[in-house]
Amino acid sequence: MDKQDTARQFAVGILVNNHFGVLNRVAGLYAKRTYNIDSLAVGETEDPRFSRMTIVSTGDDYMREQVVKQLRKLHDVKEVVLFEDNSTVGVEHALVKMKSASEYSAGISDLVERFGGKIKDFGPDYVVIEITGDHGKVEAFLERVGRDAIIEAVRSGLISMSRDLGQVLSVAEYED
Amino acid sequence: MQKTGAEILVEELIAQGVDVVFGYPGGQILDVYDELYKNSDRITHVLTAHEQGASHAADGYARASGKVGVVIATSGPGSTNLVTGIANAYLDSVPLVAITGNVGVPMLGKDSFQEVDIVGITQPIVKHNFVVRNVDHLQKTVREAFEIARSGRPGPVLIDIPKSTQQTSCEYECTPIIPGARESSPTQWTDLAGSRFEEAIAALAHSKRPYIYCGGGVIASGAEAEVLELSKRIHAPIGLSMMGLSAVPHDYELNLGMTGMHGRHQSSRIHSQADVIIAVGVRFSDRATGDVREYAKDRTIIHIDIDEAEINKNVPVDIPLIGDAKEILSALLERVEPAHNEEWATTIAGAKAAERDRNPEKFNPQTIIRAVNKHFGPDTIVATDVGQHQMWVMQNYVFEKPRTLLTSGGLGTMGYGMGAAIGGCFATSKQPTLLFTSDGSFGMNLNELATAVSQKLPLVIVLLNNGVLGMVRQWQTMFYGERYSQTTLDRKTDFVKLTNAFGAQGFKATSLDELEQVLSSELPTDGPCLIDCHIGQDERVLPMIPPGGSIDDIVLD
Numbered sequence: 001m002d003k004q005d006t007a008r009q010f011a012v013g014i015l016v017n018n019h020f021g022v023l024n025r026v027a028g029l030y031a032k033r034t035y036n037i038d039s040l041a042v043g044e045t046e047d048p049r050f051s052r053m054t055i056v057s058t059g060d061d062y063m064r065e066q067v068v069k070q071l072r073k074l075h076d077v078k079e080v081v082l083f084e085d086n087s088t089v090g091v092e093h094a095l096v097k098m099k100s101a102s103e104y105s106a107g108i109s110d111l112v113e114r115f116g117g118k119i120k121d122f123g124p125d126y127v128v129i130e131i132t133g134d135h136g137k138v139e140a141f142l143e144r145v146g147r148d149a150i151i152e153a154v155r156s157g158l159i160s161m162s163r164d165l166g167q168v169l170s171v172a173e174y175e176d
Numbered sequence: 177m178q179k180t181g182a183e184i185l186v187e188e189l190i191a192q193g194v195d196v197v198f199g200y201p202g203g204q205i206l207d208v209y210d211e212l213y214k215n216s217d218r219i220t221h222v223l224t225a226h227e228q229g230a231s232h233a234a235d236g237y238a239r240a241s242g243k244v245g246v247v248i249a250t251s252g253p254g255s256t257n258l259v260t261g262i263a264n265a266y267l268d269s270v271p272l273v274a275i276t277g278n279v280g281v282p283m284l285g286k287d288s289f290q291e292v293d294i295v296g297i298t299q300p301i302v303k304h305n306f307v308v309r310n311v312d313h314l315q316k317t318v319r320e321a322f323e324i325a326r327s328g329r330p331g332p333v334l335i336d337i338p339k340s341t342q343q344t345s346c347e348y349e350c351t352p353i354i355p356g357a358r359e360s361s362p363t364q365w366t367d368l369a370g371s372r373f374e375e376a377i378a379a380l381a382h383s384k385r386p387y388i389y390c391g392g393g394v395i396a397s398g399a400e401a402e403v404l405e406l407s408k409r410i411h412a413p414i415g416l417s418m419m420g421l422s423a424v425p426h427d428y429e430l431n432l433g434m435t436g437m438h439g440r441h442q443s444s445r446i447h448s449q450a451d452v453i454i455a456v457g458v459r460f461s462d463r464a465t466g467d468v469r470e471y472a473k474d475r476t477i478i479h480i481d482i483d484e485a486e487i488n489k490n491v492p493v494d495i496p497l498i499g500d501a502k503e504i505l506s507a508l509l510e511r512v513e514p515a516h517n518e519e520w521a522t523t524i525a526g527a528k529a530a531e532r533d534r535n536p537e538k539f540n541p542q543t544i545i546r547a548v549n550k551h552f553g554p555d556t557i558v559a560t561d562v563g564q565h566q567m568w569v570m571q572n573y574v575f576e577k578p579r580t581l582l583t584s585g586g587l588g589t590m591g592y593g594m595g596a597a598i599g600g601c602f603a604t605s606k607q608p609t610l611l612f613t614s615d616g617s618f619g620m621n622l623n624e625l626a627t628a629v630s631q632k633l634p635l636v637i638v639l640l641n642n643g644v645l646g647m648v649r650q651w652q653t654m655f656y657g658e659r660y661s662q663t664t665l666d667r668k669t670d671f672v673k674l675t676n677a678f679g680a681q682g683f684k685a686t687s688l689d690e691l692e693q694v695l696s697s698e699l700p701t702d703g704p705c706l707i708d709c710h711i712g713q714d715e716r717v718l719p720m721i722p723p724g725g726s727i728d729d730i731v732l733d
Contacts, residue, residue, distance in 0.1 A: 021307075025299060032300045062488070069485035075304040075324060 007060050009038060011090065011160050014053040014071060015078040015169040018044055022076045026053065029070055035063060039092075039157030047171040050078065054090070054160045078174070081167045083160050090160035094138045095120070096129045097151040104149035115141050126151060179348040181311040181341040182207035185275070186215050187350050188318040194246050196220045196237065196602050198230040198595075202250020203290060205277030207342035222602065222631060224595065225623035227254050231261020232595025232621075233602070235270050236582045240557050240603035242398075244271040244325050251278045252290030255336075256297065260589060262332045263301040267586025268419060269396060271330035273321050274298075280340035281309050295336050303331035311344040319353060329483040330396055375495045377511050379452050379476050385520045386412035387450030389435065389464075392419030392585070393457015393481060393501050395578045400424065402505035403456060410515045412454065413524045415443040417464050419585045420457065422575040430524065436464035438567040441719045441730060442527035448727040449523070456480045457501050460490040461586070462723070470726040480504050539687050541568040541640055544709050545612065547688060548638055549573050551695045557582060557600035558610045561593035561617030564646035567717040569612045591620030594637075598624060601633045608634045608701070615641045615665060625678040628704040635704035639671055644713045653714070654722075654731070664713075671708040681705040 016022050023042060030037050038056040045052050057067070064082060071080045083090070098104060105127065112119060112129055115137065121128040131141050135158060142153060162168060179187070185208055189197065199221060201209045212221045224230040227249045238245030245265075249258050255276040265272040279288040295305045304324050306317050314337070321333040380386060390403055400423050407414050407430050414424050415435035424431045432443035447453070453475060458464070465471040472491050479486070479493040480501050487496040497504050536543060545568055552558075554576035560566045560583045575581055582600050584592040597611040618639055628635050645663040652660050675682030680703050685691035694707055720731045 021295065024296065028299050065488060066485065069487075073303075073483070073485060 007058050007063075009056060009058045010064055011054055011056045011083040011088070011158055012067060012071065013081045013083060013160055013162075013167075013169050014055065015045070015080075015171065016051050016053060017076040017078070018049055018051045019076060022051070023053075025074055025076055026055070026071065029074060030055070030057065030067070033066065033070060035059060035067060039155070041157040041159045045171050047174070050171045050174070052169055054158055056158050079169050081162065081169060083162065083167075087163045087167070088160050089163055090134060090158050091132055092135055092138050092158050093156040094131045094142070094153055096131065096142065096145060096153045097126055098129065098145055098149045099151060100125055100127045104146070108145075111141075111144060117141070177348060178345045180207065180343055180345050181308075181314050181337065182211045182343070184311070184314050184346075184348050185318060185337065185342070186211040186219065187348070188315055189246065190215070190218055191350050191353055192318075192322050193243070194219060196222060197246040197248055198222045198224060198233040198237070198599065199248030200224060200227045200230055200250070200254060202254045202277065204251035204279055204339045205248060205254070205275075205342075207339065208248065208275070208277065208337070221248075222598070222627070224598070224627045226621070227257035228260055228591070229595040229598070229621055229624040229627060231258045231272075231274065232264065232589075232592050233599035233627075234272055234274075235261060235265045235268075235592075236559060236596030236599030237603045238265070238270050238272055238599070239268075239582050239596070240579050240600040242579060244273055244322055245599065246273050246275065248275045249277070250290070251276060251294075252292050254290075255294040256292060259298060259301070260587075260591075261595070262298055262334065264584055264587045264589045264592060265332040266301045266303070268584065269330050269392060270332065271325040272332040273325050274332060274334040276334065276336050277342070278307070278336050278338045280343075281338050282340065284338060294334065298334050301332070302334050305334040305336070307336045307338070308341050309338060311341050311346045314341060314346075315348065323355070329393075372495055372497060373507070376478050376497060376508065379478060379495060380410060380454070380508075380512050381515075383410070383452035383476075383515075384517050385449060385451040385523075386410050386515075387447055387453050388412045388414045389417070389447065389453050389455040389458055390414055390420045390423055391417040391456065391458030394420055394423040395457075397457060397482070397501035399456065399502035399505050400578050402502055402509060404428065405509055406454070406505060406512065409509065409512055411517065411521055413446055415439070415447050417458050417461065417585075418570055418583065421570060422578050422581040425576050426574040427576075429528070432524075432527065434570050436461075437466065437721050437723070438570070438717050438719070439464075440531065440571065441732060442531055444719075444721060444727050444730065446524060446527050450475055452476045452478065454478045454480070456505070457482075459486050462490070465491060466721050466729075467724055467726045537688075539691070539709075539711070541565065541711055541715055542572050543688055544638070544640065544685075544691060544711070545569055545572040547691050548610065548612075548636075548695065552608065552610060554580070555604070556580065556608060556610055557597070557604055558612065559583070559593045559597035559600055560611070561613040562588045562590045563614055563617055564642075564650065564715065564717050565612050565614040565617070565640040567647075568640070573612075590617040593617060594621045594624035594628075597635050597637075598627055598631070598633060601628075601635060606633060608636060608699075611635055611637045613637060613639050614646065615639065615643065615667070615669070615671070616645045618671075619667075619669075622674070625675065625680060625704060625706075629679045632702045633704055634699070634701050636699060637704060637706040639706055639708050640711050641671065641708055642711050642713045642715065643667070646713070646715065647717065649713070650716050653716070654720075671706060675704075675706040679703070682708065684708045684710075686710055
């Protein structure tokens with residue numbers, strides 16, 4: 001509650017029922033409590049009755065505590081974990097469509113290789129590159145390519161899971 | 177056996193023990209109403225004048241009875257008219273199930289006639305809501321809805337039932353209702369032997385000036401006796417939030433009454449002097465705490481609540497105990513040693529003696545409420561609307577028993593009272609029921625007088641009539657340089673004639689003698705009556721701790 005702790009970005013992982021409207025409930029909770037969502041990624045789990053979400057937002061300790069507690073009260077939410085940086089693996093995907101004219105794309109193959117990316121599609125005027133990595137890596141790639149060269153870039157938002165076996169959002173315990 | 181969705185719904189309501197529902201029919205809920213008609217010997221439907229009135233009636237019924245209130249409305253405007261009532265129940269943690277019709281599944285999403293996304297609209301103000309597109313899921317959904325509404329921290333749940341679901345049949349058997357996981361273990365509190373519990377015991381043992389701050393959660397949990405016992409054991413005075421006001425008998429020697437913005441001066445003062453605050457079933461509303469930093473300074477706060485998200489939400493808590501208040505207090509009582517600090521006892525006794533009455537012989541809000549109070553027994557359900565009259569009732573009416581006070585706390589809904597009084601009256605099998613209201617609040621939902629007349633409800637409506645929106649006017653007086661923007665009503669409503677036009681009796685009182693005469697006369701037992709009491713437009717609610725202030729900022733007169 002004290003004001004001295006500063007806002008920082010944090011991610012939560014959420015296991016939810018895979019119903020229509022659930023995304024709305026989760027996003028609505030953030031809005032209602034006046035918290036901004038920086039990125040949100042959601043997909044079906046290995047059990048189609050459930051989805052996992054990773055939501056990144058920015059806030060102080062008070063907000064982090066409230067987000068987790070309020071999320072746990074939603075009836076479609078099965079479990080919530082607050083990811084700590086040092087015990088979490090996380091990646092983000094980006095698709096970057098860039099101009100292929102030589103003034104923009106000189107050395108692009110090397111750059112893509114260095115970033116571990118792939119060329120997914122190309123034509124006479126453009127090339128589409130896939131990049132995977134943490135937020136900083138994607139950010140660095142986009143910076144290197146340069147704003148002028150980019151036609152459009154789509155980012156998935158962070159997906160995260162815990163590094164060890166402690167904070168697992170498991171679906172195994174839910175009977176059919 | 178094959179049953180339609182409408183038949184299943186009504187059977188499930190009856191299986192839940194619902195004997196009265198409040199509502200208003202319409203096109204997309206016709207099938208349900210057809211079943212209510214056929215089952216009118218098993219379940220009573222109360223037709224209100226407006227869906228909002230029905231929602232408040234279901235809320236009032238739930239508060240007074242402790243059971244889940246049920247309201248039924250049609251799609252579109254029928255459902256949107258419930259929104260205020262649902263929000264009201266949500267803010268005050270009232271168990272409510274709202275059932276709405278909707279257009280048939282093939283028509284959903286097409287902006288069909290009287291179609292709205294009521295599930296989307298109500299999402300932020302319900303514990304949970306459902307659309308039942310498939311009749312096979314209806315029984316399970318209704319059961320889950322009731323369970324969610326009454327378990328843990330209670331609250332409203334909405335079930336939207338498209339017309340096609342009401343009309344479609346499926347195999348149905350009304351199996352016995354088994355409490356689900358949420359109810360069989362209502363608490364997540366596994367901390368009994370844990371360190372926080374020990375910390376609480378230690379804090380109480382070392383406390384020189386303990387204070388119990390008690391809220392609506394005490395009533396929801398049925399922990400009144402445990403609170404009282406703890407208070408006696410450690411000689412801790414009790415201050416009440418508005419939602420907790422009926423939890424402790426008024427004349428209990430350590431009951432200091434309501435605390436906070438318009439609470440009793442001494443209750444707030446003693447509150448601010450405590451070294452340990454045992455807060456039970458409260459959410460530290462800004463109306464109760466004032467300046468949060470000042471509130472939490474130099475004292476230990478033990479917070480007992482079933483909703484973990486309330487811990488540290490408004491006030492930083494030192495020792496949280498999460499779970500059912502009755503269970504936790506019982507566990508504490510097994511360990512807490514008797515204590516009695518003479519100095520603290522003297523301070524409390526002095527504070528109680530310092531409470532004084534103002535102008536006991538004049539005709540003013542205080543004397544009116546006290547005069548009315550004398551004519552009604554301790555079991556009488558008392559509903560209020562919202563505003564100055566509400567605060568005067570909190571300060572002057574003597575509440576002896578839990579669940580006798582129906583008032584809109586969190587949402588502060590003007591117009592709540594008429595519906596709530598109707599619901600409260602049904603909860604007591606139509607015993608005489610009081611409503612304190614004002615010309616402003618009453619004007620919002622007075623159409624429900626028609627309901628009280630047709631249902632022959634013995635409501636006694638005491639209207640404090642000052643011709644202004646008094647509470648807002650008071651703020652304009654105190655904080656807005658007496659610029660009375662849009663708070664002078666300047667209406668010519670004759671409330672006696674108005675009441676007569678609805679088919680009820682109306683009285684007017686301009687003095688304590690006249691009021692006494694009305695109250696002593698034979699008030700109707702088969703319908704409502706209204707007593708129009710004219711009071712001054714500059715009567716103020718005092719004491720007042722200005723918003724965001726502390727006890728040092730209190731305005732006494």
